[in-house]
Amino acid sequence: MSYRLVILTVCVVFGLLGLYTLQHTTQSRETFSSATLKMGSSGKDVYELQGRLKALGYFNGKVDGNFGDSTKNAVTWFQWKFGMKSDGIVGGKTKLKLWNATKDWKPTAEDLPPTTGGNNNTGEGTSSGGTDKLPASNNLGFTEKDLKFMANAVYGESRGEPYEGQVAVAAVIINRVKSPEFPNTATGVIFQPGAFTAVADGQIYLTPNDKAIKAVKDAMSGWDPSDGCLYYFNPDTATSKWIWTRPQYKTIGKHIFCR
Known part of the structure; x- marks a missing residue:
């Protein structure tokens, strides 16, 4: 009986963890797409990335939608500060951490692509x-x-x-x-x-x-x-x-x- 209880408990825990992850992944995709961002990337997601990093004080360059050296440096700094691997590559984990850190962020006219x-x-x-x-x-x-x-x-x-x-x-x-x-x-x-x-x-x-x-x-x-x-x-x-x-x-x- 105790063995079955342990198995049931493990299943419930993993089920709840899956729902939690799904919920937060969905939240992160309310703004970002699922694309991985890195040096050379461009477009709407990079505008979003730069705008959020700028709101936190990690990015001081122009919000232009181009992932260059200054954007990579800002990403690396953010990742280091939040205890993540500082590789300058923005995947799902970094997007979620950035979204959670800037939930109240709203784009201004300067943060939007032309x-x-x-x-x-x-x-x-x-x-x-x-x-x-x-x-x-x-x-x-x-x-x-x-x-x-x-x-x-x-x-x-x-x-x-x-x-x-x-x-x-x-x-x-x-x-x-x-x-x-x-x-x-x-x-x-x-x-x-x-x-x-x-x-x-x-x-x-x-x-x-x-x-x-x-x-x-x-x-x-x-x-x-x-x-x-x-x-x-x-x-x-x-x-x-x-x-x-x-x-x-x-x-x-x-x-x-x-x-």
């Missing part, structure tokens, strides 16, 4: 029109940087929505910039903690297509299909109970826009 050009690491979305040409009727003083990140946000939040709905999402960002209740810059609004799902789940990294860019330009030019709304949500996916308390004004596509 979105001009065609392809990106995910293979989603292309743009041939560029994001560097502001509309002639831009009377709110938006910059080319604002246009770029607004297009990223619109693409990440609403690329499956009708065009009017995409313009409305861009208009909500602009309405928040104009409102005293929110940050007074486009990037401040977009990267406000908890404000946009695309920032939380990483879709802000995707390269916007021409449709998303045009939607932002139309909103900058004064078109506001939301009629001044400050909020929107998808009732099929919304998890916030608070958003349901907002006065609902109109529905465009799958999004309900609120005052």
Whole structure:
């Protein structure tokens, strides 16, 4: 009887350990992909790596998405400080340790990859029109940087929505910039903690297509299909109970826009 109890106990312990490992591996993949990062690597994961290392004070270089000597030195230092093998190679163990050390980290505009050009690491979305040409009727003083990140946000939040709905999402960002209740810059609004799902789940990294860019330009030019709304949500996916308390004004596509 005691032998069976020992076997059962061992099985339970290993089962719980497996669940713990799976849970934490899943958490680490909420941001990083499963790719191993090392000298010569580049792309979104390296931006993420450099941004998190910089937040901890290990990396002082430019967040440029290129894994060079300075990034390797930062990784090696981090690994040594946290009792890991200091080889400068970022595998699953290092990613998990870094994620746990920077759970509250949020990317700023400087931590994000540039979105001009065609392809990106995910293979989603292309743009041939560029994001560097502001509309002639831009009377709110938006910059080319604002246009770029607004297009990223619109693409990440609403690329499956009708065009009017995409313009409305861009208009909500602009309405928040104009409102005293929110940050007074486009990037401040977009990267406000908890404000946009695309920032939380990483879709802000995707390269916007021409449709998303045009939607932002139309909103900058004064078109506001939301009629001044400050909020929107998808009732099929919304998890916030608070958003349901907002006065609902109109529905465009799958999004309900609120005052």
